[in-house]
Amino acid sequence: MSQELTHWLDDLLEEIEGIKVRRKSSRRVRADVPADALPALLELLQGRAGYIHLSAISCVDWIEDDEFELVYHVWSYESHSLVSAHIRIAREPGVYLSVYDLYQPAGFFERDIHEMYGIHFEGSPNMEKFILTEWDGPPPMRKEFDSEAYVNEHLNWQEYNPPWLQELIAEGGGVIIPPEEQRFSRKKD
Amino acid sequence: MRPENYEAQRHPPSNEFELNFGPNHPGIEGNYALKVKLHGDVVVEAKADGGYLHRGFEKLMEQRLWIQNIALVPRICVPDPSPMEVCYAMAVEELCGLEVPQRAQWLRVMQLELSRIAAHLFTFGGHAATTGMYSTMYWGVADRDLILDLFEEFTGGRVYSIYNIPGGVRRELPDGFLQRISETLDYIESRLPDYDNLFFKNQVFVKRAKGTGVMSQEQALAWGVTGPNLRATGLAFDVRRDDPYLVYDQLDFEIPTEAHGDAWSRTLVRRLELVESIRILRQVVAALPDIAGPIRAPIPNPLAWNVPAGEVYTRVESSKGELCYFVVSDGGPKPYRVHVRGPSSMHAVQVLEKMSVGSRIEDIAQTMFSLDACPPEVDR
Numbered sequence: 001m002s003q004e005l006t007h008w009l010d011d012l013l014e015e016i017e018g019i020k021v022r023r024k025s026s027r028r029v030r031a032d033v034p035a036d037a038l039p040a041l042l043e044l045l046q047g048r049a050g051y052i053h054l055s056a057i058s059c060v061d062w063i064e065d066d067e068f069e070l071v072y073h074v075w076s077y078e079s080h081s082l083v084s085a086h087i088r089i090a091r092e093p094g095v096y097l098s099v100y101d102l103y104q105p106a107g108f109f110e111r112d113i114h115e116m117y118g119i120h121f122e123g124s125p126n127m128e129k130f131i132l133t134e135w136d137g138p139p140p141m142r143k144e145f146d147s148e149a150y151v152n153e154h155l156n157w158q159e160y161n162p163p164w165l166q167e168l169i170a171e172g173g174g175v176i177i178p179p180e181e182q183r184f185s186r187k188k189d
Numbered sequence: 190m191r192p193e194n195y196e197a198q199r200h201p202p203s204n205e206f207e208l209n210f211g212p213n214h215p216g217i218e219g220n221y222a223l224k225v226k227l228h229g230d231v232v233v234e235a236k237a238d239g240g241y242l243h244r245g246f247e248k249l250m251e252q253r254l255w256i257q258n259i260a261l262v263p264r265i266c267v268p269d270p271s272p273m274e275v276c277y278a279m280a281v282e283e284l285c286g287l288e289v290p291q292r293a294q295w296l297r298v299m300q301l302e303l304s305r306i307a308a309h310l311f312t313f314g315g316h317a318a319t320t321g322m323y324s325t326m327y328w329g330v331a332d333r334d335l336i337l338d339l340f341e342e343f344t345g346g347r348v349y350s351i352y353n354i355p356g357g358v359r360r361e362l363p364d365g366f367l368q369r370i371s372e373t374l375d376y377i378e379s380r381l382p383d384y385d386n387l388f389f390k391n392q393v394f395v396k397r398a399k400g401t402g403v404m405s406q407e408q409a410l411a412w413g414v415t416g417p418n419l420r421a422t423g424l425a426f427d428v429r430r431d432d433p434y435l436v437y438d439q440l441d442f443e444i445p446t447e448a449h450g451d452a453w454s455r456t457l458v459r460r461l462e463l464v465e466s467i468r469i470l471r472q473v474v475a476a477l478p479d480i481a482g483p484i485r486a487p488i489p490n491p492l493a494w495n496v497p498a499g500e501v502y503t504r505v506e507s508s509k510g511e512l513c514y515f516v517v518s519d520g521g522p523k524p525y526r527v528h529v530r531g532p533s534s535m536h537a538v539q540v541l542e543k544m545s546v547g548s549r550i551e552d553i554a555q556t557m558f559s560l561d562a563c564p565p566e567v568d569r
Contacts, residue, residue, distance in 0.1 A: 108534055131240035
């Protein structure tokens, strides 16, 4: 990206109130904006700066701050640069606006985030379940959902000791590492 | 929704009926389903139904050490696993500020391009099978196996090579490997005319594929389509050239495009990409003997490795399109968040739903294979 274009983008972004722009590399820009300013920022980026490709929407659960972070990654086919717009929304009630009207790929990402984090996007075309069709527990990607605790509570551990393995051990073959000696198994804190 | 739990809806009498296309159907890539509503044999509505391959990778990765995740990521996309490793490793390297040695970067390019050839051959096979040409499928799978033999030799794994670690690659090349890779490339190149005669020039395929599953460039851009599917609409965009990573900016290669945006154009773009991948690999084979040095940068004790806090978005061009990882670290021994943006999450869901409408039931399989949809990377 040329120096001239860089300044042009910086000037453009300054039109948004409360924005903080950080240039991470020649092709990566991070912008932090207040949640209510994001649609205006995306409209500006898409309409006047050529960022027409929504690469992804990522969600991060900052449980200690009681906030969700939503990150909108938009790419420009003209200036070959990627702007990641970060916003924070309150964990409760976890509601935000859909950007489907601006970027159609948002439909998939918003549906996915709704399913995994329970955030509701107002105006999104489809908030139906897609991956976890038969799951009625809490949204599993939230930090408070402990998958190991869920398994211990709802499923029974079974010893796997089929006849062929017993024969193998009787012949002196096979290696069994008890769980407490497994180097990589996750220990409860 | 699993078929056994599916309750048929009662509709007023009409000529329309519903059909579950998948999840176990030879015309569906992987375990995936389309619920279609038909009027005669024309699709009037299609709904994608995923989740059959959901293994919870993103949650699992938050519970494992940075180094352990390397063994996990390739499993996200079964037919093209190598870009997953490289993209994740690049993210960790960027967070840690690790400089990857030149030789490791060239070795990674070699791995990625071999993987691209293997994935494309696999896709041709599947696509040909949807038009009833099973010979191409046998050929494609058999020739892909030669690439897997190479993978086995230089990484130790045929499909999931787990060759990368943050900082570089795990192994040096075996003796005489560059000679063997050249021989395999020569062989695959010599096979291309045979593939052309058997499949790409075959009127059974050409007549079925031309005009099937058409998307214009405006539609492709609006729907977020990337990779060969976007290039088939005439836009020469490739992450390898336009957002370069590794040593792709030092390599000489073309970006093939086609104009029509139909199943025929998409398949042709992949066929042309095989030639470019072979060209890239020849450059790598020629360059590698002169690039000496280590194959990985020193890293801290991987079992007690706290990656500095921060976030990073890395992209690579996989055989299916733009593959991205958004990785967040809170300074701890495990990732705080990893978001995998599989390229198929666009063209296997919303795009497939839109493109199926108006097509005939027998063209759905061909549309899906020509898009090269990969359900495991949608489900993750």
